Amino acid sequence: MHFPFTKFRKVYFIFSGFLVLASILALVFYGLNWGIDFVGGSVLRITYIDERPTTQELSEDLSSLLGLENLSVRFSGDKEVSVKMPEVSQEIKDKLSDYFYNIPEVENGTMSFESVSPIIGGESKAKAQRAIIFSIIAIVIYVAFVFRKVSTPIKSWQYGIATVIALIHDVLIPVGLLAVLGHFAGVEFSIPILTALLTIFGYSVNDTVVVFDRIRENLIRGTGTTFNEVVNQSLNETIMRSINTSFTTLFVLFAIFFFGGVSLNYFSLVLIIGVIAGTYSSIFLASTLLAQWVVLRQGWNA
DSSP states (O other): OOOOGGGGHHHHHHHHHHHHHHHHHHHHHTOOOBOHHHHOEEEEEEEBSSOOOOHHHHHHHHHHHHOOSOOEEEEETTTEEEEEESOOOHHHHHHHHHHHHTOTTBOTTOOEEEEEOHHHHHHHHHHHHHHHHHHHHHHHHHHHHHTTTOOSSSOHHHHHHHHHHHHHHHHHHHHHHHHHHHHHHOOOBOHHHHHHHHHHHHHHHHHHHHHHHHHHHHHHHTOSSSHHHHHHHHHHHHHHHHHHHHHHHHHHHHHHHHHSOHHHHHHHHHHHHHHHHHHHIIIIIHHHHHHHHHHHHTOSOO
16 A cells, blocks of 8 residues: 555645644643642652642641642642742741641641752753754754765755754643643643653654665655655554554553543643654654655756
């Protein structure tokens, strides 16, 4: 079976554009719920034995006890509660310990307290942004260098740009989901989430470069009379490799999601969404984008 991938490229572009636009709107309206790793502050986590109080009740009680107004109370899992607040003194920590120690519904030994200085949090946020920018620049340079001997009908740097466009697509979609989950479920953008996104960077680039490498080989061999034919041939030759690799990766990620515990749920969820998006973009987006550029340039019979 020989599927004409490039024939339906406008459909792929519209679908991807819709997902990216939805993700951007989610970021604009909801923003990311930055964890204390990036903004600083303190987080108290406790686990209830049975029924938990409502977030409003617990927020009012703690605000009255501590004299703090900007508390954020969120539920996590079935029985866990997290209380996010600015960096607090040892006196406040002692009050919190005494308060929850005297509540019989709270499971003994489950209370944990984490605190990060706002200065350190700001530095972590800046370093994360620099890491992402450096990764994107390095990817463009690397792909342009690898494909430097292929200049017709697409320049080597255009392979790099197409890779980055696919990469942004693959990362924006899970980030948009995180914005929604952060607004409605209190999911925080933490160091493990950043690690998952950087992992998606590597996975997406690897999957896309495999297809591009086959395009390069077919161009050198003179397979096909038009660039569309070369792209279609290359995609048909590599699609099963991409799908099989993605499925084996997803099996592991779903196992982590269902059996890895609450702390790994959102880490694995981000990876699952990123792997699916990366597989889609490497097959339907990146290579067909190259074919579209040839059509727009009208430099070769596409």
